[in-house]
Amino acid sequence: MMMPFWLGAPLSGLLFALGLTNWLWRPPPYRAMGVVLMLHGAALLLVLAGAQLGQINGQTLALFALALVPVEYVLGLRLWQHK
Amino acid sequence: MTILLSALLGLAVLASAVAVLAARRPEQAGIALGANGLLLAITSARLGAALVAVTWALLGAGVICATLVIYGQRRRESPPATPSSGRLVALGAGLLSAAMLLGGLLVQYAPGQVGLGVPPATSAGFEGGLAMLFSADYAPGAVAIALIVVATLAGMGLRGGEP
Numbered sequence A: 001m002m003m004p005f006w007l008g009a010p011l012s013g014l015l016f017a018l019g020l021t022n023w024l025w026r027p028p029p030y031r032a033m034g035v036v037l038m039l040h041g042a043a044l045l046l047v048l049a050g051a052q053l054g055q056i057n058g059q060t061l062a063l064f065a066l067a068l069v070p071v072e073y074v075l076g077l078r079l080w081q082h083k
Numbered sequence B: 001m002t003i004l005l006s007a008l009l010g011l012a013v014l015a016s017a018v019a020v021l022a023a024r025r026p027e028q029a030g031i032a033l034g035a036n037g038l039l040l041a042i043t044s045a046r047l048g049a050a051l052v053a054v055t056w057a058l059l060g061a062g063v064i065c066a067t068l069v070i071y072g073q074r075r076r077e078s079p080p081a082t083p084s085s086g087r088l089v090a091l092g093a094g095l096l097s098a099a100m101l102l103g104g105l106l107v108q109y110a111p112g113q114v115g116l117g118v119p120p121a122t123s124a125g126f127e128g129g130l131a132m133l134f135s136a137d138y139a140p141g142a143v144a145i146a147l148i149v150v151a152t153l154a155g156m157g158l159r160g161g162e163p
Helices: A005-025 A029-054 A057-082 B002-022 B026-046 B048-078 B085-107 B125-135 B138-157
Strands: none
Touching: A005 A029, A005 B002, A029 A057, A029 B002, A029 B026, A029 B048, A057 B026, A057 B048, B026 B048, B048 B085
């Protein structure tokens, strides 16, 4: 494993916190981007934990989380655009 | 050297996320978000998660393309009105949740499941604690799904308006 868990876990937490901040305190078009950042943080943590334990489960769950990203992003931007 | 490279990569990921937060125009934020996805693809590749890395790279490129397409159209034409955006997002989130549940049932996979009732070998210290947490059925899956649900609910709260 090239990135240690103690370095990646705070990074994923920071990503989630930045996404939450973006969603809470920014105008509508940026909120979809905040949601994507939150999903990025969760997926990174899953990949890290899976790599730490040498299991495939983390990657599988990360793929589930990443499946939501394009839907959230494109739908969010499109809906704001049509308002 | 490896730790230094990992730290630099982490800093780049963090910087792109801060750029999303600090961007003044949606186009800039979208491109920074795509760059964040591409950097996370590199991170995943370094972690040995090849399939996730490919997915993240495609997503990063897709986010950049979608931003350029959507905001390119927005400059050329005035947007028409649309009804019940919240209902559409709720419908999409519901369909996705149903698809995830159905997929889990089909492949007989439960989040957090390590094996078919076989507990993993535990060790002492931090790794042992993490292994115990991950071996408890549904515990990490519940945390991950809670994060996904928070993000989905946040997406359902999207409202229109001027930036």
